[in-house]
Structure formats: C-alpha cells, structure tokens
Amino acid sequence: MQDIASFIALNRFGLGPAPGEAEAVMSDPRGWIAAQIALRHREPAELAGFESSEAILAAIHTARVKGDRDTRKTTNTMLRKRMVQELLARARAMIATPVPFAERMVLFWSNHFTVSATKGLIAPALPAYEREAIRPHIFGRFSEMLVAAIRHPVMLSYLDNAVSLGENSPAGQRRRQTRGSTKTLNENLAREILELHTLGVNGGYTQADVIELAKVLTGWGHGGVRGRNAMRPVHGGFEFRPGFHEPGPKTLLGRTYPEDGDREGLAVLSDLARHPSTAQHIATKLVRHFVSDDPPADAVDRIAQVFLDSDGDLAEVSRGLIELDAVWAEPLPKVKTHYELVISAHRVTGEDQARRRDVLQPLREFDHLPFTAPSPAGWGDRATDWIAPEALMRRIEWLRRFSGSLPATLYPDQLLDQAIGPVVSDDTRLWVSRAPSGDAAIAMILASPEFQRR
Structure with missing residues (x-):
C-alpha cells in the first residue's frame, strides 16, 4: 500500500x-x-x-x-x-x-x-x-518560453497586437490621414505581459510603462491579416512589419531602449524575464499551485531566489x-480542477480510451473545455474556483455516470487503496463498504473529498 x-x-x-x-x-x-x-x-x-x-x-x-x-x-x-x-x-x-x-x-x-x-x-x-x-x-528557461508565447501568432491575434499601429509609423500616419483617427495603438498585449506574464499586478509598473511597451511591440504580427490581394501568398507565421512600428526610443521601467525595430521587443522581454518582480510573481503562482491556496511567504521567497539565481x-x-x-507537509490542500478530475479518474481506473463522451462532454457541462478560459488571466487556482455547490453536484453526477461505464473487473477495494488509500477517512471507508453495488462503491470513491483534492 x-x-x-x-x-x-x-x-x-x-x-x-x-x-x-x-x-x-x-x-x-x-x-x-x-x-x-x-x-x-x-x-x-x-x-x-x-x-x-x-x-x-x-x-x-x-x-x-x-x-x-x-x-x-x-x-x-x-x-x-x-x-x-x-x-x-x-x-x-x-x-x-x-x-x-x-x-x-x-x-x-x-x-x-x-x-x-x-x-x-x-x-x-x-x-x-x-x-x-x-x-x-x-523545463527550459523562462525567458525562452516568454518569447515563444508572446511572439506566437495565436497570442498576437488573441490580444490584438497584430492590428496595433504606432501613431508615428507610416501605417499610423496613413490611418490618420485617411480616417482622421489617432487611436492606432492597442495596449492589450503589453498590459497582460506586465500584469499576468511577468511582473504581476503589484510589480511596480505604471500605465506609462504599459503604453511604452505597447509601442515597443508595434509591428509584431503575423501573415494573413492584411488586404484581399489574391496574388499575395497567405501565411500564418510570425511577421515583423516595420511600417507598423512606432519609431524612436522608448523608456520602460526607468530604462531607455533605442530604436531597434524587432529587436526592441526581444530586449524588453529579456529584461522582464529577469526582473525580481517577475521572480516573485512566478514563485507565488507556483507555490500556490503546489503547496496551498494561501502560499507561505518563506516558500515563495525561496522559489523566487532559485528563479533569480538560475536565470529563470x-x-x-x-x-x-x-x-x-x-x-x-499536508496531503490534501488543493482541489483538482475539472480537467484534472476527469484525467485522474481515467488514470486511476485504467480507462485510457478518452472517448469524447467521457472527456469533452463532461468538460462542456462543467464549462471548462480546454482553451476556453474567460479572460487572459486563465483559470483560477483556488478551491473556491472549483467546488461551488452547483459545480460540485455536476462533478458528482458525472463521476456516477463514468463509474457505471467501467468494466466489472474493477474491484472497489483495490481502487480505494490505489486512489485514496493513504488519506481515506473513516467516513469514506464506511460509505464505500455500505454501497449497494460495485458501481456505486466506485462512484463513492471517485466522488469522495479525498479523490477530488490533491
């Protein structure tokens, strides 16, 4: 055991x-x-x-x-x-x-x-x-993941950077002349980089820094979003457009970056990846994920120091x-997300087919299909995000249905030891022993508080 x-x-x-x-x-x-x-x-x-x-x-x-x-x-x-x-x-x-x-x-x-x-x-x-x-x-460097994610055409499209124009860029000047509009700069990606991806909301940046970073990122886009010229090949990869880029130096977090086209953004991301506030923000999220909804400060500080000492x-x-x-120290401080619950139920029962009705359908019912987070902040990582009364009832109902679809060769006693044996409570063990059928016993194991936590 x-x-x-x-x-x-x-x-x-x-x-x-x-x-x-x-x-x-x-x-x-x-x-x-x-x-x-x-x-x-x-x-x-x-x-x-x-x-x-x-x-x-x-x-x-x-x-x-x-x-x-x-x-x-x-x-x-x-x-x-x-x-x-x-x-x-x-x-x-x-x-x-x-x-x-x-x-x-x-x-x-x-x-x-x-x-x-x-x-x-x-x-x-x-x-x-x-x-x-x-x-x-x-398991590589954070700076490399940061660049890969931010320059990815999907991210650039998701946060509207592909249509962001520098006010003084050639494209921005044409927009102003033809449409009379001066609102060409889109701040969405810049704001989320600072607030969510690197420094964190309390990381010491200002709205002026958001604007300057947005200027730095002008010109970062991807192919296939301009015009309707049938003779021009369409591609979906990253593309830097000099005609969209805001000219001149930019000052961000007290440092001035000279005009350098595409390389401006790479220089800024490199500095953000190594900033102490980024280390603290990333460490807080990691410790929250692996230790507790309320991450202990000493653990956060230790991971932040490892982040800084190892260059991310x-x-x-x-x-x-x-x-x-x-x-x-504590075996069950975290609640599984809906996705983790579905995956772990399949893993522990040896049900590796992952049929649409057993994976995507319940996640749709939970309003938790992959890649459908309601905002750029992503899914929450606290118990309150996952076990509101209605959500808990949906989880239990799906686990009941799932248990009924499993082969009769799955024995409840063996499953209990494998799934929750070291942490099973006396109450859960008693309820499982009194289940009217094998299916019901398996459902009780999978729906138990011990299995729904990690």
Missing part, C-alpha cells in the same frame, strides 16, 4: 496514479519526480501528425480572403473537427503519460500564458500554440519545488 509521500508525488506533482504506478514511486517519490525533469520533455506520440499553427492560420486566412462562403464553411468545419481530435489526443496523452509531472507543468504554463477560444477566429490553432510555445520550454531555469525551479518542506 502506498504511503503519504508517494500519494503526494502522484497527485500533487502528477495527475493521479495509474494502475501499478504507486509501487514504482514508493521507493523514492522525490527521485521519481526529478527523473522526469532530467528527461526534459518530448512531445507525446499521441500529438504527432497534427498541423502547425502556421498551416492552420494560413488556411483560416486563405478561406477568409480568397474563398467564397461555401469554402469558408468547409474550411471551418474541417479545422474544428481536427481541433476536437487534438483535444482528445491531448487528453489521451495525459491519461497514458509516464511523465505526469511534465504534463502537469504543461497545464500550469499553458494556463499562465492563456489563449482562449473566446477569440473565435483563432480557436482551431489553440492546441498547436500549446505544442509550439509551451511544451518545448517547460525552470528545471532548477522545478527541483526547488520538490525540495520545499511545505509541499510534503
């Missing part, structure tokens, strides 16, 4: 135990996690063969610019179908993964650099964004999390 340390490793750092996994972890829970960091991260086989974001966005823009109504409809239907296929493949990868800590970090960083289907045009490319901008960097090496930061005493 697994002990508390292996339970924490499997559930807090992983995505819940798969059959037989606890035995492999018990001898060295910390080493089991650290070994996944040492492997770095490779794209799961389940995600091979899906289209790049550049190809997807090119198809979208080609249909918009050059296609008729039927062509646009056909393209949209095809791309949406492929998106659903990739969402299911992503779920299967997380259910079957031998490196669940790496997959948890994919979820964490993808949420940190949120993009969402609330901007409907880019929706089919959202899973590709995660594959391209997040997955390769989860996320492998070192991840190792620092493993070494926190606080992360091993």
